Structure formats: structure tokens, C-alpha cells
Amino acid sequence: MSNVISMSGVTKRFGRTTALDGLDLEVRAGEVHGFLGPNGAGKSTTIRVLLGLLRADAGSSSMLGGDPWKDAVELHRRLAYVPGDVTLWPGLSGGEVIDLLGRLRGGLDPRRRAELIERFELDPRKKGRAYSKGNRQKVALVAALASDVELFLLDEPTSGLDPLMEAVFTECIGELRAQGRTVLLSSHILAEIEKLCDRVSIIRDGRTVETGTLAELRHLTRTTITAELAGAPNGLHGVHDLRIDGNHVTFQVATGELDAALRQLTSVGVRTLTSQPPTLEELFMRHYASADSK
């Protein structure tokens, strides 16, 4: 599959601070790619380099087959962008901003626009200064989602949205995926990424620390097993964080050791068993825990 975005070794410094420190990122055509990292990790800087708003100091990037800096205007016809912190012109109504941004991008579908305004429960007549943060976000989302483009760059697009609207947003991303559009979704909300994304890149301090499908990432981590056994087990080998409470056991086990661990359980006799795959959160925390201990 071809890459819609590929960045390698991208470095960006602002004075003495290094925002991006050799970042690599590959987003394939037709996938929803989660871009995960804590505040200040360089997510927004990456997106702004892709938009040609910032010029990288080193490394190479290409997007939709072009150079993000040199071919900015041409590339922008084929993408839509939602910033993390949307500011609107105080005197323009939400509807005007949606139409303006859509037209500047090359036109937007009026039916889709009306449908999205309805679904997001947005009043397009209010002036920019009268919107709350969540409603400003909706204006930018409607403007982006109503555009017929190949690539969506969404920078923490759900910040400020309430849970109902987050659900609407999730539906919309599902529709985009079904239509074969490519989405780069930056977020620090793990549940959101887990729900929506095919592949994930985790970045920290301007560097990609992990990238792959959720399954691949999970493979690197441990599964949590909770079981009620026929009798009390006599200790278990090759497992971690083992807790035995009468006939009940709870432990974590690496994916490669799962088979051996289950054999030991069945030798005692299993009454009930639940297995929990690792959450993205655990994955995530592991990376940051290691950063803190450094």
C-alpha cells in the first residue's frame, strides 16, 4: 500500500528548544492513523510541518506525493485540517466561516454541510465571539468534514466536545474510513485512538517511540488473566504480578508465554477464565514511565 504521508528524520528547533528530534511517521492510504503523545510531545509541530506552516530544519517529508513546504497550495486542495485550538473571527458567523474555509479549499458539499450541522447540533448563525470552545471546534470540524478531500489532518479535534458529540465524531471518522479516506488523528485520549485507529504512532520528545497496528503493539505487552480454578494452584511459572487468593488467581503474562501459562491452569482445572488484552493506556504508560525514571 502506498504512503500518503512519510516523514523521516524530521527535526525542528525553535531557538534552543527542539520540538521535533528526528521524527519518523508513515501514514498509509485509506487508514485512520492515531498520532499519540502527551502535551508538548511535538504532535502539533509535526502537523504544522506537514501543512507547510513550519519549515523543517532537517529530514525529509512528503505528503500526497508532494513536498509539504514547496507544494503547499496544491496539496492543500486535497486535504482538510482541524486545529486543536480553534479561534474564529469575532464578527463572522459560524456558517460564514464554514463556507469560507470550504470555498478556499475548493468547494464543499451543501447537503453534507447541512447534515453535519444537524448532527453536531451547531447553530451556524452565532458570531465567532459568542461560541464556546466546543462550538468553535464544531465549526472547524463541520468545515473540514464537509470537504471532499483525500486526507484529513485532525489535531486533537475532540477537545472541548461533550461525550455525545464525541460519539458523533467517532461515527464521522468511521464513515471516512469506509469511503477510503486517509486520516491522521492526533490525540492524547487513548480510548478515542483505540476506538478509531488502524495503526498508531506514539511520539515522545519529538521522536517516534512506537509504531504499528494495535495488534502489533499489543504483541509486545502482557495479557491479564483472571481465573477461578478447581483447586488451589501450587504456584505458576513464567507469569508476572501473580496473586493467589484461594482458588482465584490473577496474573499477567507475556504473549509468548501465554500457552505455557494456560497449560498450567488447565492442569489444575479451570472453572471460569477472563483474559484482558493490554489496553493502549498500559502501552502508553510504559513509555512515559520509562521517560520519568530516566
Added chain:
Amino acid sequence: MTGTRGLVRLILRRDRVILPIWVLLLAIMPVTQISAIGGLYSTDAELQAFAASMRSTPAFFALYGPLLDWHLPALGIWRAGFVPVVLALASVLTVIRHTRVEEESGRRELLGSTVVGRHASLTAALIVVASANVIAGLIITGSLAGKYPVAGALAAGLDYALVGIAFAAIGAVAAQLTESASGARVIGISALGLAFLLRMAGDTTDASWLSWLSPIAWGQKLRPFAGEEWWPLALLAAFIAVTCYAAYTLAARRDVAAGLVPPRLGPAQAAAGLAGPFALAWRLHRGLLLAWCAGFAVFGAVIGSAADAASSALADNAQIMEMLNRLGGGANPADLFIATLIGIFGIGVSGYAIQAALRLRAEESLARAEPLLATAVSRVGWAAGHTLFAVLGPAAVLTVTGLAVGLSYGAAAGDVGAHLPATMGAALAQLPAVWTFSGLALALFGLLPRLVAAAWALLALFLLFGQVGALLQLPQALLDLSPFSHLPMLPGGEVSATPLVAMTAIAAALAIAGLYGFRRRDLG
């Protein structure tokens, strides 16, 4: 009122640089003017001659108010007559900055959730600005009382301080009326403009009662060093009390962040024309542009009608006519009057040019440029929309000004056909100097975006050159740095094309350099 003390400290912390600068800079103006005039004219006879020449130039009454006495301190105070207006402007803006701006940004809400009374932020803003004006007044009184009569020094200090406080109170009322800070600023500055206009009309036309409607004039009616009168103090005090009371009453009646003028809904869909960077620029600039045009049209019309009164009063005085000729203007005192005031308009319009050009920077730093530049709009295309207003906006304002002056002067003098082209030419001749400021602001925006405020600093410096440069006998090479020093005195004076063409070329070069720099730099 709980928490006022904490908020006062917060304001002082936030304004710790700008507040002392404007207080000190404005407060030393009277003593600077006095020593400057004293340095040039030392004998009584020279001072009387200087006063006579000033009296024969109604343009100066329009700017500074009536000249009441020829002695040195009175002359200096009079010559600094524009300073209280600037003090009033700073007061209006500072009060709005710490009241409505805070509410609009939502920071007031954050503070309001702590132990802060509902009137605390208004009270704190008023206390700080009133104190700043009192300190300015004390500096003025202190700097004058040693050498000159104490009564006059006191009246001068009170004049400045009370005019400043009166406009702080007007700012407090304006801050209650609209939800947006920009709306409040428009109301506050319009009130100041109206007060200045009333004073100007009262001092230059037969309708002298008009100046009694202006708080700026009440300060002057204290007559510092010209036979002080104290009863206008009561007028000023009453005005301040009533205006503050109005502000508090309005504040008590509304919710936090709400205005008394409810916000209107806009259209649900954009008009078909709102489809490009130029259309957006027009939407963003039109209000400001129309406000400048309207304001300058009013000022222009007043000046035009005052010019005719001035010329008929002086035309039969041969001695003064001869002196006016020597001053370098035309033979016609009305021409000289108009030329002087159009020069002041030119400085004002330069402020507009900077404001329009720096809209680019404002859009960029408020992150409103980013979503636009993430669409198929090129950087130059986006910047060009605003640049157009920085270039043609001043031309429109000056055209309206020239038209208003010409029509009202022509109508009063009974010869529109002769005067209109002359005043139009005079107004438009300011453009090359104005454009150098558009260019400067654009160059800073593209090349040194963090230093865009330098454009304002330079304009203030050149304004100062024009006001006190000659009096302080600054070297000509320094004064020549100011674009305004290369403009012809029109109508009536001689025009040389070279400086006008050169300034236009410099402006264009600066603008192109700015756009070139903007294409290559990071956004943010």
C-alpha cells in the same frame, strides 16, 4: 469590592512597563515645552512676538486650545495642549484593557470564581488609572512649582489629572456597553474624539459655547498661569462622579461577559462573494476603514469651515499676512491653517496604515491565519488581501478628508470649484509619507515579526520630532529621518516630486521585502 487590592496588584504587575512610560512621558511634556520655548525666546518682547504669531495661526487653537497669556509658563502649557488628549486616550484604553478585555477573554470568569467581589475589577482598574493620572498631575505640579507660581503649577497638574480621570470614567462606562472589547474601544475613542471636536469647534468658530460641552476644555478653563479659575474643578468632579456612578449602575445590572447591547445573530450561510482572501480582508477591514473615514470626514468638515473664519479675520491684517508669508506657507492664512491640520491628519492616517498592515500579525498570532493557510490560499495571496487595505485604505481616508475639508471650506468661502481640488491635492500629497509606514509595518511583519511594535514606536518618535524637534533644536539630519519632514506645505506651498517619488519607492521596497520574508519564515 472584596479582592480589589489583589486585582490592583495584578494590574500593576501586568502594566509595570507600559504604565510608568506613559505617565512619565506625558507628565514631563509641559516642562519640556516651557524650557524649549524659554531656550528660544528669552526676553518678554520675544515671548510677546512669539505669542502674537501663534495667536495669528488658528490651526494652533484647533490643536491646542486658546492661547490665554504670553508669559513663558502659560505658553508652554498651551503648546503642550494636546498632551491631555493623549493622557485621556491612554486612560480610556487602560480601563477597557483591564475590564472588558478581561471579560471577553474569559479571564475575568476565572478570577470571579475566587474571592473577588462583583465590582472589584472595575474598581481596581479605576483606582490604578486614577492614581496614574494623579501621579502625572503631581509630576507636572512638582516640576513647575519650583520656578513658577504655585497656583499655576497646581492648576496645570489638576488639568491633566482630572481630564485623564474623566476619560477613565468614560472608559468604564464604555466597557459595560458591548460584549466585545473592540466595540468598547470604539465607543470610548469616539467619546474622546467628540470631546476634542467640540473643543476644537468652540475654539475656532463663533460657537464658543460648544467647548463648554467638552471635558477637555474644562481642564483648560482652569487657566494655568493665566489667572487661575478654580470653579471648573466642580464641573470636572461632578462629571467624574456621575460617569462613575453610571458605570457602576450599568455593571450591577448585567451578567459577567454580557453587554447591554445584545449581540446579533449572523447569517447561517456566507454570501456568495465571501470566497477568497480579498473578500475576507474586506470583511475584517471594512468596519475600521469606515470608522476612520467617518471620523476624518467630520474633522475635515469642521476644519474647512473654521478655515474660512480664520482667513476673513486675518486677511485685513497686513503685518500678520507678511509674517505668514515668511513662515513658508502660502499667502493665504486659510491655506496655512488647512496645510497644518492636514499634516496632522497625515500622522493620524499613518497610524491607521500601521494598524491595517499589522492586522496581518494580529491574525497570525491569534492563530486565525493558520486555518486559512492550510487551505489552497498561498501566503502571498493571504497577505496581499490585508496589504491592499494598508495601501488603499489610507488613500480612501485621505480622499474623504480632502473632500470634506474642500467642500466645507469651499461652501463657506463660496467657491467649491477652486478650493476642492487644492485640498484634495493637499490631502493626497500626504500619501507617500503614510505609505512608508505601511511599508515599514509590512517589512517588520515579514522579517522581524516579534518587533512589529517598532512601527508604532517610530511613528510616535516622528510625531514628537514634528511637535518639539524644532523647539529642542535637534540636528536637521535627525529630523530628516521623519517622512513627514519631506512633505510639501499644501495647499499654497511648492511641490517637488522627488521626495514624494522617493518615499513611494521606499515604501514599495519595504513592502516587497516584507512579503518576501513572510514567504520564507515559519508561521506562528
